[in-house]
Amino acid sequence: xxxxxxxxxxxxxxxxxxxxxxxxxxxxxxxxxxxxxxxxxxxxxxxxxxxxxxxxxxxxxxxxxxxxxxxxxxxxxxxxxxxxxxxxxxxxxxxxxxxxxxxxxxxxxxxxxxxxxxxxxxxxxxxxxxxxxxxxxxxxxxxxxxxxxxxxxxxxxxxxxxxxxxxxxxxxxxxxxxxxxxxxxxxxxxxxxxxxxxxxxxxxxxxxxxxxxxxxxxxxxxxxxxxxxxxxxxxxxxxxxxxxxxxxxxxxxxxxxxxxxxx
Numbered sequence: 001x002x003x004x005x006x007x008x009x010x011x012x013x014x015x016x017x018x019x020x021x022x023x024x025x026x027x028x029x030x031x032x033x034x035x036x037x038x039x040x041x042x043x044x045x046x047x048x049x050x051x052x053x054x055x056x057x058x059x060x061x062x063x064x065x066x067x068x069x070x071x072x073x074x075x076x077x078x079x080x081x082x083x084x085x086x087x088x089x090x091x092x093x094x095x096x097x098x099x100x101x102x103x104x105x106x107x108x109x110x111x112x113x114x115x116x117x118x119x120x121x122x123x124x125x126x127x128x129x130x131x132x133x134x135x136x137x138x139x140x141x142x143x144x145x146x147x148x149x150x151x152x153x154x155x156x157x158x159x160x161x162x163x164x165x166x167x168x169x170x171x172x173x174x175x176x177x178x179x180x181x182x183x184x185x186x187x188x189x190x191x192x193x194x195x196x197x198x199x200x201x202x203x204x205x206x207x208x209x210x211x212x213x214x215x216x217x218x219x220x221x222x223x224x225x226x227x228x229x230x231x232x233x234x235x236x237x238x239x240x241x242x243x244x245x246x247x248x249x250x251x252x253x254x255x256x257x258x259x260x261x262x263x
Contacts, residue, residue: 015077015225015226015252015253015254016225016234016251016252016253016254017073017251017252018184018186018234018235018236018249018250018251018252019069019236019240019241019249019250019251020236020237020238020240020249021238021240022240024069024240025065025066025068025069025240026068028068028069028071028072028073029065029068029072031072032068032071032072032075032102035105035106036105037071037072037075037101037102037105037106038098038102039063039098039101039102039124040062040063040065045124048060048124048125051122052122055122056119056122061096063096063097063098063101064096066241067098067152067153069250070099070152070153070181070250070252071098071099071102071152073179073181073252074099074150074152074179074181074252075099075102075103075106077177077179077254078103078108078148078150078177078179079106081148081177082147082148082176082177084147085107085108085109086109086110087108087110087147087148088110088112088145088146088147089103089108089110089111089112089146089147089148089149089150090112090113090114090141090145090146090148090149090150090171091103091111091112091113091114091149091150091151091152092114092136092139092149092150092151092154092164092168093114093115093136093151093152093153093154094113094114094115094120094123094131095115095116095117095119095120095123096123097113097115097123097150097152099150099152100113100123100124100129101123101124101125101129104124104125104128104129110130111128111129111130112129112130112131112132112141112146113129113130113131113132114131114132114133114134114136114139114141115131115133115134115136116133116134116135116136117133118133120132120133121133136151136154136159136164136167137159137160137163137164137166137167138163138167139167139171141171143170143171144170144171144172144173144174145171146171146172146173146176147172147173147176147177148172148176148177148178148179149168149171149172149176149177149178149179150178150179151164151168151178151179151180151181152179152180152181153181153182153183154180154182155180155182155214156182156183156203156204156205156206157202157203158202158203158204161214161217161218162217162220162221165217165218165220165221165223166221168221168223169221169222169223169257172223172257173257174257174258175256175257175258176256176257177226177254177255177256177257178218178223178254178255178256178257179252179253179254180218180252180253180254180255181250181251181252181253182206182214182250182251182253183203183204183205183206183241183248183249183250183251184205184206184207184211184234184236184248184249184250184251185205185206185207185239185247185248185249186207186208186234186235186236187207188207188208188209203244205246205248206251208234211234211251215253218253218255222257222258223255223256223257224255224256224258225253225254225255225256226254226255226256234251236249
């Protein structure tokens, strides 16, 4: 059994978290709206929406409100561990990702995003947020360029996790953090979704066994879970997400660069 290796740090909240209910999603959306970090219905984005529509003869996609918990959690973690608003932060898989917008709205002045979809370069605030079209596993950024990386709803879609982990570790400064969210069900048994390719991508729902393997891959790359990551934190009482005929929840993991490797 793969052990969960963690970085020993004092007074940190648990940094394996599972979404427990739809009420947490709703509370997260209210929090984003209250703080001016929500892009849903934002009048400030109207000029961008008009430019995007003119450029692509199509309405821009709306961010998915169901991801409110992921975005709110990621923002709060970055604000806690990387409070410097001049820190360099990267979102891996940034197309239609609300977290880049929210980071900019929270006052971070050096936000970057990378995605295979070239339309990512026309996402909100492209004149202030530095977007790039490219492979997440071969990004082209300088080694140690970022103090924090977000990677929300990416690892379940057929990405080479070992290559992604190695690239994230290369890009992070020593001590930098990586926030990962993905689809999860402690019960397992989601073999029926294996043939689905939403958005043209492969899709999987992780279970405890596959999550332990994922954590070991990140640990081998030099990214260890922050203190507080425990197997008990994988438990959830309900499956609040329903999509493509499957019921599951979301899982959040936080890693720090330079942590202990799996032995």
